[in-house]
Amino acid sequence: MPKSPAEALLEKANKKVDGASKGGWLSFGGSSSSKFEEAGDLFQQAANQYKIDRDFKSAGDAFAKEAECREKAGENNDAANAWWNAAKAYKQSNPDLAIEALKQTVMYLTKSGRFRQAADREKEIAQIYIQEFNDLSKGCDSYERAAEWYSQEDAHATANGCYKDAADLHAELKEYPQAISRYERVADHSLTSNLTKYSVKEYWLRAGLCALAMRDPVTARRNLSKYATQDVTFSTTREAKFIGTLIETVEAGDPDAFTAAVAEFDQVSRLDNWKTRILLEIKKTIDEEEPLT
Known part of the structure; x- marks a missing residue:
């Protein structure tokens, strides 16, 4: 069976690499660097042909070989680009290989600043x-x-x-302290611009829910007060009032009042999947709380 165009290019590229590795032409004034460049060009052509054939695994492999040739030729920027092309091909069918190719890309990019x-x-x-x-x-x-x-x-x-x-x-x-720290960081930066200031209430709402999910209404209340000092308009928002109500229901151990508060909020501001999940976690803490005797 005759070779496909991609296979023929791949064979030529591999022969170039073998020749470059042996270095037999050096005595004739050749350059191993230029040979690796030529091999890299052939691997790239083979990879693109494999993409046309929709053989994405083989395309990714060929781009990866191109990247190795670019590195040996001292072309680190081209090596980074070849690894990225490999990742894009692998993403079609081999996400694990895509991750490895992207990690190689990142390594080259960070090295070059x-x-x-x-x-x-x-x-x-x-x-x-x-x-x-x-x-x-x-x-x-x-x-x-x-x-x-x-x-x-x-x-x-x-x-x-x-x-x-x-x-x-x-x-x-359920790494709630870390979550709260990140939400607060984003909120702090968002406060510095009128264009992003409107989004702060969402980040603080999420941070408040995280504090309640970690069974810490005291921290939730303290943070609510802190947020109100950072933005005086926050205490009038639906988000702030919602957190305040939830804190009260958690402290009272009242799951019915909690459910009613959530339903009321959801009628105006539809709950996304993330909020629904964490609100269920908070309700679980109320249901599991032993009544005081």
């Missing part, structure tokens, strides 16, 4: 961990790394988005 691009790729890693593997812990770690790099590059809006995503994940993992 391109932290904004590294953050973009780290954010992709987080999304794959969550969407493909439901690995909230690793996803959370990647979101936080991305957020730090975005902050370093003054991309604060994008950094805040990642910190908020990390906070949501911390809460789902």
Whole structure:
């Protein structure tokens, strides 16, 4: 059976690599660097042909070989780009390999000081961990790394988005103090701009719910007062009044009043999945609380 165009290119590329590795042409004035460049070009062509054939695993493998050639040729920026192309191909069918390729991309980007691009790729890693593997812990770690790099590059809006995503994940993992810290960080930064100030009440609501989920209405009440001093309009919002009511129902150990308060809030501001989950956690703490005798 004749070779496909992709297979033919791959064979030529591998022969170039073998020749470059042996270095037999050096005595004739050749350059191992240029040979690896040529091999890299062939691997790239093979990868693109595999993509046309919709063989994404083979495309990713060819891009990965291209990346290795680019590195040996001293072309680190091209190596980073090749690893990214490998990741995009692997994402079609092999998310585990996509993560490994993205990690290689990040390594090259951080080495060259391109932290904004590294953050973009780290954010992709987080999304794959969550969407493909439901690995909230690793996803959370990647979101936080991305957020730090975005902050370093003054991309604060994008950094805040990642910190908020990390906070949501911390809460789902029942790591409530960490979640509260991230929500408050995003809220503090949002207060500095009139464009983002409106979103602060949402972050503080989530932080308040986390405090209640960790069975700590005292901290929830103290934080509510702190938020009111940071923004004098907060105490008049539905979110602040909702948290205040929930604190009272938790302190009273009254699950019926809690349920009524949640239903009333939901009628005006529809609860998303995250809030629904954490409110169920809070209700569980009330149901499990032993009555005082």
